[in-house]
Amino acid sequence: GQSLEQPSEVTAVEGAIVQINCTYQTSGFYGLSWYQQHDGGAPTFLSYNALDGLEETGRFSSFLSRSDSYGYLLLQELQMKDSASYFCAVKARAAGNKLTFGGGTRVLVKP
């Protein structure tokens, strides 16, 4: 099956940079996605990496290393509204193209 590991919680101050790491184990890997979820809300798509390297989208960037089965989400210039849970999710052939989610990382931004 698939398994993903990410830290359970991260606390940082406004304006800081946070990196959320995600390591995964799977076969037939297609790509790694990141989702943001505010308390009581729906997950929203942030990024998808299928190839090695860094993808930048505004203040958020996502990185993938297929050889290391590792990726990270980088949150820059943190704002209070970034306080949320962030999930990495892997898409793999072995899972029938479904997404398997990590446990989630709660990011708490303090003033």
Added chain:
Amino acid sequence: GAVVSQHPSRVICKSGTSVKIECRSLDFQATTMFWYRQFPKQSLMLMATSNEGSKATYEQGVEKDKFLINHASLTLSTLTVTSAHPEDSSFYICSAATSGGAYEQYFGPGTRLTVT
């Protein structure tokens, strides 16, 4: 952007009754819809994958007779929790994809089910 709605957003029911949750893709056709369950401060657990016009595929450990899924059209999937019990209380979230191979899923706002 792709919008997915869910109805109801919140429901309280008595133990033993059945509850139906609707998931609609509002501005696109969803060939595949997914149903997840999420407990407080936990991750999303996939319950089943639903393809339009065919039977849903359930994840291991999910009772298909208890969680009935119908994907009647390219814009509507329903989840019926039958004979609900307090342990079924949870946050149920659907998502939709434009094709089975899509990497991006569009999530509905979720339904908070409380069984008393």
